[in-house]
Amino acid sequence: MAKRGYQAWKGNNRFLFCGRLIFGPDARSLLVTVALIVVPVVIFCVFVARNLLHEFPAYDAGYAVLVVAIAFTIHVLLLLLMTSARDPGIVPRASHPPEEEFSYDTSTRSEIGGRHTPSLTFPRIKEVMVNGIPVKVKYCDTCMIYRPPRCSHCSICNNCVERFDHHCPWVGQCIGQRNYRYFFLFVSSSTLLCIYVFAMCALYIKFLMDEDYPTVWKAMKHSPASVVLMIYCFVSLWFVGGLTGFHLYLIGTNQTTYENFRYRADNRVSAFDRGCLSNFIEVLCAEIKPSRNKFRAYVQDEIPRPPPVGRTRDMEEEPASSPRVKVEDDLDIGGDLLKISRRRNYEEVDEEMGGRNSNGLHQALSESELMVDSETDIPVIRTETKNSSRGRRSGSWDLSPEVLAASSLAAEGDIPSSQKPVPAKHAYPVISK
Numbered sequence: 001m002a003k004r005g006y007q008a009w010k011g012n013n014r015f016l017f018c019g020r021l022i023f024g025p026d027a028r029s030l031l032v033t034v035a036l037i038v039v040p041v042v043i044f045c046v047f048v049a050r051n052l053l054h055e056f057p058a059y060d061a062g063y064a065v066l067v068v069a070i071a072f073t074i075h076v077l078l079l080l081l082m083t084s085a086r087d088p089g090i091v092p093r094a095s096h097p098p099e100e101e102f103s104y105d106t107s108t109r110s111e112i113g114g115r116h117t118p119s120l121t122f123p124r125i126k127e128v129m130v131n132g133i134p135v136k137v138k139y140c141d142t143c144m145i146y147r148p149p150r151c152s153h154c155s156i157c158n159n160c161v162e163r164f165d166h167h168c169p170w171v172g173q174c175i176g177q178r179n180y181r182y183f184f185l186f187v188s189s190s191t192l193l194c195i196y197v198f199a200m201c202a203l204y205i206k207f208l209m210d211e212d213y214p215t216v217w218k219a220m221k222h223s224p225a226s227v228v229l230m231i232y233c234f235v236s237l238w239f240v241g242g243l244t245g246f247h248l249y250l251i252g253t254n255q256t257t258y259e260n261f262r263y264r265a266d267n268r269v270s271a272f273d274r275g276c277l278s279n280f281i282e283v284l285c286a287e288i289k290p291s292r293n294k295f296r297a298y299v300q301d302e303i304p305r306p307p308p309v310g311r312t313r314d315m316e317e318e319p320a321s322s323p324r325v326k327v328e329d330d331l332d333i334g335g336d337l338l339k340i341s342r343r344r345n346y347e348e349v350d351e352e353m354g355g356r357n358s359n360g361l362h363q364a365l366s367e368s369e370l371m372v373d374s375e376t377d378i379p380v381i382r383t384e385t386k387n388s389s390r391g392r393r394s395g396s397w398d399l400s401p402e403v404l405a406a407s408s409l410a411a412e413g414d415i416p417s418s419q420k421p422v423p424a425k426h427a428y429p430v431i432s433k
Contacts, residue, residue, distance in 0.1 A: 088176035
């Protein structure tokens with residue numbers, strides 16, 4: 001049965017609603033992030049914004065404090081969902097390594113079957129030109145692809161992500177080309193929400209001091225929720241506010257967090273920097289590319305291709321002109337001819353004796369001596385002569401002494417193959433009538 005793309009997915013991602021939403025493997029951290037946003041806002045709406053409803057009598061402007069807080073919170077949560085529940089720019093995997101990049105390294109040889117053969121390799125790093133500047137791209141062993149420029153493999157999600165920035169545990173997703181904009185808007189909007197809640201709490205403390213609580217201490221004692229929210233927002237601003245400022249710097253210089261931390265000490269010229277204004281337009285206003293993965297499409301089981309071993313086998317074989325191969329071939333041919341000669345001699349004797357004891361003679365010969373491999377080409381030239389007295393055809397073979405001696409020794413196993421004598425080049429069957 002055919003599976004959908006998200007069912008046969010090889011990464012560590014998690015899917016919801018039949019592949020419509022994709023999350024990272026640590027998607028549970030989203031619950032913590034949502035709680036850190038929603039709980040303070042609920043406390044603010046119940047204990048602070050509700051008391052400010054009648055502080056602005058003109059046009060009932062006090063209701064705007066509550067509405068803005070709720071709307072801003074929904075906006076931040078939507079940005080969080082768009083950051084964590086979409087494809088960050090995952091590069092599809094390949095089913096086999098790039099065959100067009102294969103090469104044979106003769107400097108590094110491996111021993112296979114006692115023979116040295118060149119190893120099959122392909123370059124791990126290549127250089128491509130980006131805006132006139134050479135950029136190195138690396139081969140990914142997991143995805144079996146050459147990563148595009150600015151692409152990196154996330155070890156948590158187990159995917160190669162285009163324009164990889166980092167893996168954020170707070171959103172449970174990689175931050176890459178397709179969700180970096182929403183991540184930046186989420187962080188900056190969270191910063192503004194913290195500032196808004198902090199300011200409204202401080203304003204409420206000011207109203208309390210103007211009415212029945214003349215000192216700061218009495219006003220804070222009357223509204224402890226405002227104090228807790230102000231401390232919470234102040235601490236959060238160090239995190240989300242600092243993160244917003246850092247990413248403003250990265251956008252202005254067209255860097256990623258990964259590039260900034262890894263290549264900071266190199267002082268290299270960036271091939272992607274187009275100027276501050278153009279960089280902001282590229283990140284915040286450019287059209288987002290569609291996903292390269294079809295998570296809901298049906299996919300077929302991929303059959304892994306075997307590596308191209310044709311050339312490897314060819315190079316494993318020794319050349320035909322090798323002395324060792326020639327000796328073995330000559331001895332094999334000599335042994336086969338010797339078996340054929342014995343068989344022919346037995347057949348002639350059998351015919352001369354009038355067929356007597358023919359069965360005994362045949363049974364005395366083992367099958368290994370009478371059998372010739374049908375796949376072996378034996379260079380035999382047979383001259384057939386007609387016998388006038390018997391009306392039959394017979395053939396005879398004259399073997400040179402060198403071949404007979406070498407094959408007899410090889411058959412009896414008296415000497416190893418490495419010490420077998422080398423027959424002369426002309427030591428093949430000589431036919432005589």
